[in-house]
Every structure is written in C-alpha cells, then in structure tokens.
Amino acid sequence: MTEHLLSLALTGSGGAGVMTVGQILLDAAAHAGWYGLMRRSLGPQIRGGESAALMRFGSRPILSHGDTFDVLFAFDWGNITRFAAELPLRSDSVVLYDPDAGEVPEVIARSNARCVAVPLTATVKSEPGLRANMIGLGLAAHILRLTPADLQPLLADFLGDKGEEALALSLRGIELGAGLADALPASTWPVCPRPAKSEKPRWSITGNEAAGLGAVKGGVRFVAAYPITPSTEILEWLAPNLARLGGQLVQAEDELASINMLVGASYGGVPSLTATSGPGLSLMIEGLGMSVGAEIPVTVIDVQRGGPSTGIPTKSEQSDFNIAVYGLHGDAPHIVVAATSIPDCMPTVQWAVSAAEAAQCPAIVLSDQNMGQSRAIIDPPAEGGPVAARRLAAPEDGTPYLRYALTNDGVSPMAVPGIAGGEYTADGLAHNERGTPSTQAADHQSQLDKRQRKLETLDCANFWAELEGDGPIAVIALGSLTEPAREAVRAANGAARLIGLRVVLPLQAEAMAKALAGATKVLVVEQNHSAQFHHFLRGHYDLPPVVDSLHRAGPLPLRPLEILAAINALKGDA
Amino acid sequence: MNEVTPTPELEAFDYKSDVNPVWCPGCGDYAVLSAITKALAELRLARENVAVISGIGCSSRIPAYTSVYGFHGIHGRALPIAQGLKLARPDVTVLCAGGDGDGFSIGGNHFMHACRRNIDLTYIVMDNTVYGMTKGQASPTTEADWRESKLTPEGPGVPPFQPLDIALAAGASHVVRAFSGRVQMLTKYIVEAIQHPGFSFIQVISPCVTYRPEMRALKTRVHDGFAETSTNRLEARRRLLDDDGYSLGVLFKSVEPSYKPCATSDEAVADLERQFVL
Numbered sequence: 001m002t003e004h005l006l007s008l009a010l011t012g013s014g015g016a017g018v019m020t021v022g023q024i025l026l027d028a029a030a031h032a033g034w035y036g037l038m039r040r041s042l043g044p045q046i047r048g049g050e051s052a053a054l055m056r057f058g059s060r061p062i063l064s065h066g067d068t069f070d071v072l073f074a075f076d077w078g079n080i081t082r083f084a085a086e087l088p089l090r091s092d093s094v095v096l097y098d099p100d101a102g103e104v105p106e107v108i109a110r111s112n113a114r115c116v117a118v119p120l121t122a123t124v125k126s127e128p129g130l131r132a133n134m135i136g137l138g139l140a141a142h143i144l145r146l147t148p149a150d151l152q153p154l155l156a157d158f159l160g161d162k163g164e165e166a167l168a169l170s171l172r173g174i175e176l177g178a179g180l181a182d183a184l185p186a187s188t189w190p191v192c193p194r195p196a197k198s199e200k201p202r203w204s205i206t207g208n209e210a211a212g213l214g215a216v217k218g219g220v221r222f223v224a225a226y227p228i229t230p231s232t233e234i235l236e237w238l239a240p241n242l243a244r245l246g247g248q249l250v251q252a253e254d255e256l257a258s259i260n261m262l263v264g265a266s267y268g269g270v271p272s273l274t275a276t277s278g279p280g281l282s283l284m285i286e287g288l289g290m291s292v293g294a295e296i297p298v299t300v301i302d303v304q305r306g307g308p309s310t311g312i313p314t315k316s317e318q319s320d321f322n323i324a325v326y327g328l329h330g331d332a333p334h335i336v337v338a339a340t341s342i343p344d345c346m347p348t349v350q351w352a353v354s355a356a357e358a359a360q361c362p363a364i365v366l367s368d369q370n371m372g373q374s375r376a377i378i379d380p381p382a383e384g385g386p387v388a389a390r391r392l393a394a395p396e397d398g399t400p401y402l403r404y405a406l407t408n409d410g411v412s413p414m415a416v417p418g419i420a421g422g423e424y425t426a427d428g429l430a431h432n433e434r435g436t437p438s439t440q441a442a443d444h445q446s447q448l449d450k451r452q453r454k455l456e457t458l459d460c461a462n463f464w465a466e467l468e469g470d471g472p473i474a475v476i477a478l479g480s481l482t483e484p485a486r487e488a489v490r491a492a493n494g495a496a497r498l499i500g501l502r503v504v505l506p507l508q509a510e511a512m513a514k515a516l517a518g519a520t521k522v523l524v525v526e527q528n529h530s531a532q533f534h535h536f537l538r539g540h541y542d543l544p545p546v547v548d549s550l551h552r553a554g555p556l557p558l559r560p561l562e563i564l565a566a567i568n569a570l571k572g573d574a
Numbered sequence: 575m576n577e578v579t580p581t582p583e584l585e586a587f588d589y590k591s592d593v594n595p596v597w598c599p600g601c602g603d604y605a606v607l608s609a610i611t612k613a614l615a616e617l618r619l620a621r622e623n624v625a626v627i628s629g630i631g632c633s634s635r636i637p638a639y640t641s642v643y644g645f646h647g648i649h650g651r652a653l654p655i656a657q658g659l660k661l662a663r664p665d666v667t668v669l670c671a672g673g674d675g676d677g678f679s680i681g682g683n684h685f686m687h688a689c690r691r692n693i694d695l696t697y698i699v700m701d702n703t704v705y706g707m708t709k710g711q712a713s714p715t716t717e718a719d720w721r722e723s724k725l726t727p728e729g730p731g732v733p734p735f736q737p738l739d740i741a742l743a744a745g746a747s748h749v750v751r752a753f754s755g756r757v758q759m760l761t762k763y764i765v766e767a768i769q770h771p772g773f774s775f776i777q778v779i780s781p782c783v784t785y786r787p788e789m790r791a792l793k794t795r796v797h798d799g800f801a802e803t804s805t806n807r808l809e810a811r812r813r814l815l816d817d818d819g820y821s822l823g824v825l826f827k828s829v830e831p832s833y834k835p836c837a838t839s840d841e842a843v844a845d846l847e848r849q850f851v852l
Contacts, residue, residue: 030852203850216843222662241846248835253687260651264658267645290648417643417666420622425637425644436593
C-alpha cells in the first residue's frame with residue numbers, strides 16, 4: 001500500500017486564528033482516516049503575537065515532523081522572519097499567500113518554492129461578517145481533499161455558544177475558501193488521496209494530556225500544582241479528571257511547597273505527582289533529595305523548555321538532562337525516565353509512578369515542549385506498567401518496627417499513619433534502620449548501599465528503551481527525538497539501529513550491552529547545547545570505539561534528514 | 575480534630591519515645607514536648623492516628639521524641655508537608671512544629687499561605703528568638719539591636735517579625751501565644767488547638783538558655799494579656815497594637831471555612847479515556 005505523507009505549516013499574526021484552523025483541520029482529517037500531528041510554535045506574547053501550526057498528516061501512524069513543509073499557508077506575513085528558520089521549504093513546496101498582505105518576503109522566496117496568491121482579504125470583504133480564518137480553513141482543507149461537509153460537524157463544537165449566525169457565517173467562509181481552492185489548477189496541490197477510514201477508534205491527544213492520563217493510570221491520587229509553561233496543561237487536565245476519580249489537586253504557593261506537599265501526601269500513603277519545567281525543577285531539587293533520604297515516593301514530570309534561567313519558556317529543548325540526573329546533592333539514587341513520543345508520555349509516566357512507588361524514591365520524567373504541547377492522532381497507546389505496588393508494613397506485636405530495615409532488595413516495607421505499631425519518624429537526616437538520626441559511618445554506608453540496591457534490583461524489563469533495526473550504527477536518541485531518529489534509521493536501509501533510551505536511571509548496563517551487540521559505531525542525538533546525554537552515555541556505558549554526537553540547542557528541532565546525514569557521515573568513516 | 579476512636583488508656587509518657595533529645599539542659603523545648611504528649615493523652619488519640627511534622631532546627635527535632643508518626647523534613651518546609659498529609663489523609667490528626675527561623679524566615683511564605691488555607695492542623699512554633707542549631711545567629715524575631723552574633727555584630731538591624739499579627743492578617747482562625755514555662759496552660763492551648771476545626775497557630779515563647787541566657791528572666795515578664803479571646807479579627811489585631819510581646823492567651827478564635835479540594839466522585843480511569851476517542 002502506498003504511503004502518503006503531507007506536511008503543512010499555517011502561519012499568521014495574533015488574532016488570525018491559525019491555531020483554530022489547525023485544530024479543526026486535524027480533527028476533520030482524523031475523522032476522514034488520517035493520522036496526524038500538530039505542533040504549536042508561539043511567540044512569548046500572552047495574547048496575539050506570531051503563531052504557527054506545524055502539521056503533518058499520514059496514511060500510517062506518524063509521530064515526528066518531516067524535514068520540510070510541502071505547503072506553507074501564510075495568512076499574513078506578520079513577524080514571519082521570527083519563524084522562517086522553523087519553516088524549511090523545498091523548490092517544489094507550495095506557498096499560499098494573500099496578495100493584500102504584501103509581497104512574499106525574501107526569507108521565504110529564497111527557497112524558490114512555488115508561490116500562489118489566494119485572495120483572502122478580498123474574499124473577506126466580499127460579504128459582511130466573514131472571517132479570514134474560516135475562509136483559510138475551507139482552502140486548507142482542500143489540500144487534504146476534505147470538503148466543507150467534512151468540516152461542518154466539527155464547527156459547532158469549536159464555536160460553542162456563539163450562536164446560529166456565527167455558525168452560518170463560518171460555514172459560508174469555509175465554502176468560499178473551498179471555492180478559492182477549486183479555482184486553482186489541480187497541479188497546485190500535492191498528491192494526497194484520502195486514506196481508508198479507520199475501523200478501530202483512534203485518539204486525539206497531546207503529550208501533556210497523555211502524561212496526565214499516565215499519572216492517574218499509575219495510581220496518582222494527589223497532585224500539588226504550581227503553573228509553569230509548558231507543563232501547565234498537565235496540571236489543568238489533572239484538576240477535573242483527578243476529582244472524577246476521587247483524587248485531589250491543590251494549587252501550591254510555589255514549587256517548594258508543591259514538592260513538599262507531595263512528600264507529605266505520599267508519606268500518608270497516597271501516590272503523588274506534580275508537573276513543572278526547568279526553573280520549577282530547580283526549586284524542587286532539595287525536596288527530591290529528602291524524598292531519596294526519607295524514602296518517600298514522588299513523581300515529577302519536567303516538560304523541558306529552553307534554558308538556563310527563564311530561557312525560552314514557549315519553545316523546546318532537552319537541556320534539563322543534567323539537573324535531572326545529577327542535580328541532587330549527596331549520593332542520591334533516583335529514577336529518571338524520558339518519554340519518547342506524544343503517546344509514549346502515557347505509559348512512561350504510568351511506569352515512572354509505579355516504579356517510584358515500588359522503589360520508594362523519587363522519579364523524574366523528562367518530556368519537552370515539543371511533545372508536551374503537540375497534538376497527535378494515534379492508535380490508543382499500550383499500557384506502561386505497573387512495576388509493583390508500594391510495599392506496606394505489617395508490624396508484629398512485640399517486634400520493634402524498623403522503617404529502614406536492610407533488606408535483600410533494599411526495599412523496606414513502609415508504614416503509613418493508621419498502621420498501629422508502625423509509628424516512626426521519617427527523616428532526611430542520615431539514620432539507622434529504625435530511622436533514628438545517626439552520624440555513624442556504618443549506618444550511613446549501609447543506608448546508602450540499601451538505597452542504591454533498590455534501584456539495582458528494579459525490574460525495567462523491556463520498558464527500558466525503544467529498539468528498532470540491527471544495523472552497525474546505533475543511534476541513541478533522547479525523548480522527542482526518538483521518532484525523527486526512527487525515520488532516519490528506516491531511511492538508512494539497514495545501516496543503523498535505533499535505541500530510544502527511556503530509562504535513564506537506574507543504568508541499564510546489561511540491556512544496553514545486548515542492544516549494542518554487533519554495533520560498531522554510535523550516534524547520540526539530543527536537543528541541547530552541551531551534549532549532556534552524550535557525555536552521560538560515554539561516562540556510564542561501554543560504547544563502541546567510534547561515538548559521534550549530533551546535538552543542537554533548542555528551539556530548532558533536529559530533523560530526520562539531519563540525523564540521516566550524520567548516520568551517512570559515520571558510515572563513510574572507515 | 576477527628577473522631578476519637580476508643581483506645582487503651584495512654585499516659586503522657588506513652589507518647590514519648592526512647593530517643594534522647596539533642597537539646598541543652600534548660601531548653602524550653604522540653605516543656606513543649608511534655609505539653610504535646612499531655613495533650614495527646616488528654617484527647618486519648620491513638621498513636622497511629624497522629625503525625626507530628628517538622629522542618630530543621632533545634633525544636634524541629636521534636637517528632638522523633640514522640641511515639642506517634644513523625645516527619646523531620648527539610649528547613650522551612652514543615653507546613654507544606656503537613657498540609658499535603660492532612661489533605662491526603664484527613665483522618666489523621668496533624669501537628670506541625672518548629673522554630674522561629676524555620677517558620678518565619680525560610681518558611682515564611684508557607685506560613686502565610688497555610689494561614690490562608692485554614693486546613694485543620696495545629697502549628698506550634700517554639701520561638702526562642704535565635705538560631706540555636708547553627709550556634710547563635712539572629713532570627714526573624716530577634717531584636718534589631720541584639721549584638722551577640724558574629725554574623726551581625728552590629729545587630730540584625732531589622733525590626734522583628736510579628737508572628738501573631740501576620741497570622742491574623744493572613745487568615746489563621748485560631749491564634750495563641752503561650753510560654754514554655756507554663757506547661758499546664760500550654761497543654762490546654764494545644765488541646766483546644768487540636769480540637770479547633772481549622773488552622774491553629776501557637777507561638778510558644780521557649781527560651782534558649784545557651785544563646786539567649788537573658789531569656790531565663792522571661793518567666794517574670796509574661797502575663798495573661800490575652801486572657802480574653804476575641805472572635806472578631808479586627809479587634810484581635812487592634813489588641814496587638816499595645817502588646818508588649820509577652821501577653822499570653824488565646825488572642826483570636828473563629829470557625830471559618832477550611833480549604834477543600836473540589837468535590838470528588840468515583841469514576842474509573844477507563845471513563846477518563848473516552849474524552850480522547852475520536
């Protein structure tokens with residue numbers, strides 16, 4: 001069966017409504033049988049400012065953006081220079097633009113793409129009450145061979161209670177837009193036949209929503225929240241949905257409070273989680289260290305953005321890798337996992353929560369803006385766990401309860417308030433088996449050993465990585481770059497294999513050795529300036545002698561062709 | 575406070591652990607520990623249903639000296655831990671304890687917001703006007719001209735924090751000042767605070783005889799200035815205008831709404847998935 005893929009960028013300045021157009025288009029395409037993906041690229045303005053809906057559609061599941069856009073539809077040219085770098089075009093790409101918004105700017109024209117004028121503004125003025133975005137929607141739908149009839153059922157939902165008149169005007173706009181498309185020669189459009197309709201139900205979900213769903217699937221029933229871009233949607237999704245499950249979400253006064261509220265709730269026996277981004281994670285680090293020392297499970301999702309400091313809050317980067325792995329003071333073994341795609345946010349968070357519960361330690365889940373705020377049309381994701389439930393204590397009469405007992409696997413059954421005979425004081429101070437503060441070397445050593453042992457014995461099974469192919473060049477990719485790397489590996493025709501590392505900590509020495517067997521070279525792919533993941537891998541794993549690093553700071557995503565070029569360059573090296 | 579379930583008769587002694595305090599001889603915190611255990615015995619609370627949460631500092635060592643559930647957390651964060659626990663486990667009686675540095679300096683922000691939320695717990699601050707564990711630096715309640723610390727040889731130079739006024743302004747619904755030298759009175763206040771359905775704040779003047787030896791003389795300075803309890807927040811705040819800092823008593827008490835997360839139901843996770851299905 002022939003695969004069809006189509007990439008489309010919709011751009012416009014604030015108020016042009018391109019996000020709405022993208023959203024309706026994605027839904028309509030999904031109903032027509034397309035898989036799809038929509039990434040939002042926004043400026044820093046609270047309202048208005050430049051915005052782009054970066055979309056890709058496929059007759060097969062797609063979880064990564066391609067190398068270039070087949071079609072750029074510019075509703076206007078406002079601030080296009082800020083976006084141009086994110087909109088790579090080919091000479092056979094099509095640029096649709098409104099002649100009343102001005103000539104095609106040089107940053108776009110230099111791609112030599114075919115520029116086609118569509119009279120948006122003139123059409124808006126042709127009848128009273130029309131809006132450019134609905135005309136644009138009718139026109140853009142045509143690219144996917146969707147008709148006004150495909151869009152109509154979705155409009156009512158989007159317009160909400162705006163009334164009959166608004167609905168009628170929107171429909172009229174869509175029809176006029178479809179008419180503009182019809183008026184252009186058929187050769188304007190990329191070949192893009194409608195796929196067969198799916199028999200199985202598909203989902204429309206963002207990475208952040210999937211992360212929230214993974215949290216409740218993992219058993220989370222307490223969330224303390226402090227809003228921060230680009231993670232807030234996780235918390236906003238959890239607020240009403242946790243309540244539906246009998247759980248609760250409290251808005252904290254800051255991230256210091258939120259992490260410590262989690263520790264308190266989890267100490268009480270309720271699985272607890274929060275979501276944040278780099279600056280918030282920095283504030284939570286001391287609390288996470290306490291959760292290691294006092295052995296209280298908590299899960300923190302970090303939806304990464306550009307850093308350091310306030311950085312680029314609205315755009316993606318993977319530069320919190322080091323703080324997640326190395327940020328805690330003291331020797332503080334903990335769990336770090338990286339979700340590999342939008343749907344993977346669900347099982348990865350689910351797994352992280354249950355792993356934290358099983359190992360009685362904190363888990364940090366790395367996501368990033370690129371997948372957190374992107375929406376995909378997917379097949380329902382597979383479950384991610386559970387590893388095991390928290391082991392609770394059943395103290396016996398006459399035997400003193402040892403909260404931090406030295407067990408074979410390092411996990412000490414935990415008492416929670418309400419369990420008689422289990423009364424103990426949890427402590428961030430170094431302590432003995434009973435929990436009584438101790439400054440003795442032997443106690444410190446044995447408790448450090450035991451906390452390390454918990455992670456060494458944690459069963460990560462097949463969950464530790466996404467694997468595909470068996471070529472001699474191993475591409476080890478991080479987070480949302482796993483899917484572009486997969487495309488590159490597939491395009492390398494057997495020259496490469498993919499290792500999308502999900503479980504960063506604890507280290508997976510055996511599994512990694514097996515996955516690397518027969519590989520002669522490694523390419524590490526990540527989105528940050530200092531190749532943090534690369535250094536981590538070199539420091540902790542036995543890698544083949546030739547290791548190359550493909551890394552770049554955000555927000556420009558690494559694309560499949562760049563990864564393929566790096567694979568080919570390695571291939572060329574003798 | 576929660577429903578009392580019948581438990582075997584326990585004495586105050588039964589609420590103490592066998593761990594020896596790190597406190598100096600003469601420290602006021604011994605009396606606070608004693609008052610807490612007496613209050614728990616008087617209320618006949620089962621040990622497994624009580625939790626004492628603290629941060630870091632001399633007084634924050636107190637949980638391990640009790641035989642109930644405890645948490646000795648990190649500096650300044652006792653209140654968030656206590657609130658998280660109480661929200662997740664409303665069936666547990668939660669006491670939060672610590673010092674003036676822990677509660678009013680590094681934890682000052684949490685103090686205000688805990689007052690605002692008015693969650694049903696009891697916060698006992700052992701105020702000794704000094705950082706004892708780090709060997710004698712000025713705390714937020716230290717006088718501006720106290721010159722005994724090497725860190726601030728000319729004195730901290732900042733007017734002292736006003737715990738009661740700030741608690742009232744931020745919305746605490748039960749506000750008390752006590753003195754560690756009057757254990758019976760303190761015990762009574764702790765019992766009332768635990769019984770109060772909301773956030774109870776007790777500032778306990780608790781002398782540090784090592785770094786503030788002059789505090790030994792406080793037993794003659796404290797007085798029953800707050801013998802009468804206001805139920806009007808504004809009036810309580812007015813009474814603080816001529817307070818010398820040594821008035822003891824329940825200054826303010828009022829039953830007010832407590833923060834509660836949104837109403838809950840009991841759907842299944844599968845019900846949540848439907849929202850994503852096209």
